[in-house]
Amino acid sequence: MQCVFAYLGTVAFALIINVPRRALNLGGWAGATGWMVYWVLFKVGCSIVLANLLGAFAIGIAAIVFARWRKIPVIVFTIPGLVPLVPGGTAYEAVRMFVEGQTDAGIGYLVRVIMVAGAIAVGFMLAQLFGDLTKRRIRLR
Structure with a gap:
């Protein structure tokens, strides 16, 4: 069920x-892959930050593979694929x-949003680095 809704949400966006x-x-498959990596890791007890980082890494790798296969820019797959991981609720x-005047709780939520957003950015960066390294290795052969 998780995979189906992640796929549908990604395709809709x-x-x-x-x-x-x-x-x-x-x-859609890039988004569903990233969400499933996130969801499984979170359910087995990983932190939300690590789960988001590895989910974003999975989306980035899937996007690179799909982009090379279909000869389409990577961003076409990464932007929609990112949607399931966005911490919108948080x-x-x-x-x-903040609006209700509970500043301490608001700061706690804000820190969580910043950490998750940073983890997603680092996951994409690591995927891009991995993609560049494999591309160079293929060219050298």
């Missing part, structure tokens, strides 16, 4: 931002806490 039709299915809670 891809439609909204006008991703080419030939990339919709693979974009960001909402942070804003709500």
